[in-house]
Amino acid sequence: MSAPDAIVSVPVNIDSATGVRAAEIRLSYDTSVLDLDADDIDFGSIWGTGSDTQVTANVDDAAGTVVIFVSASSALTDVSGSLVELPFSVANDAVVDSTTVLDLTQVTLNEGQISVDPAPVSGSDSTDGLITITAAATGDDSISGFVYADANNDNVVGTGEAIPGVTITLTNTSTGAEIQTTTDVDGSYEFTDLAPGDYEIVQSQPVAYLDSGVNELTVTLVEGTALEDQNFRELGLLPQYIFNRLHTNTVLPVGSDNWNDAISDINTFAESTTSSSSASSEAASSSVLAASTSSASGTEPATTATSDSTASGEPLVDESNTSPIASTVSTVATAQAAMGSPVGSSDDDSDDTAAVDEVFASNLF
């Protein structure tokens, strides 16, 4: 079984390899579904560590035929296993639930001195293999982190440093499968139901913030793990938005719902003044695509990256595209009007006061 866009390793097996020291294997395959690179063909399990095993393969990828010679310096004992392993790539447009035949056309052992029973023939016979294209399986691993403005410059996500509403894109680098989510009110994001593999995490720069310069992370997700703290650190608000932030911190308890809403508003207004050319990005949506893995047996299905998060459709705006002064002025006015929260909210407490002091203590935020 294998999923579209996956690699499936197909063995050519032998029940008893007594006396075998050389084999010639010929087979053909459907080039519309499968692809094979001669350099990737390897000797099979019967040859052991294979320190002196040699493989020569010729692949005609137009005709879909393969000829493989494999040999060792001494004859094998009574072992069973695979003569060779062929890592086929399954086409990304292969139809799920369809099957494709690997037609074993000839196997010759020790230049014909050892007979093969049943002997493969060109066309259908009992030695042929069948690959079933399956829907990609789902993993149960995860990747998570935070986006924050590091006001006190300690590289830690602190009170009042969360940046909500930031778009994070996750790409499985082996398949190109891509999914998106946005950060929550606490600045966190999480991708769940992931398969193990190599991923690239990309942050869409929140335009109101001074970029720390690291907007891409490359990670390897190991099976059975939850990869945490894949964080994106911003250096603080850009100068044209600091008035809004000070106003917000003055009238609203840091970390309160109203405060989070106000911070989101700052980002939203910042983007609205700079995103006039990016309206098309509204169409962002969560997608589910297959990832690929391979296994020695060729029976392990490929994996899928999925997310239960919904893409925000937030405009993706280049940070260099900051607003001109004129539009910034109007943005500030609009933001203040939109906040409209009463001074001195009822859930104020000493922690909030301390946090406000902390934020004010920084010239960056």
Ligand SMILES: [Ca+2]
């Ligand atoms: Ca055959």
Ligand SMILES: [Ca+2]
């Ligand atoms: Ca911090």
Ligand SMILES: [Ca+2]
């Ligand atoms: Ca950044």
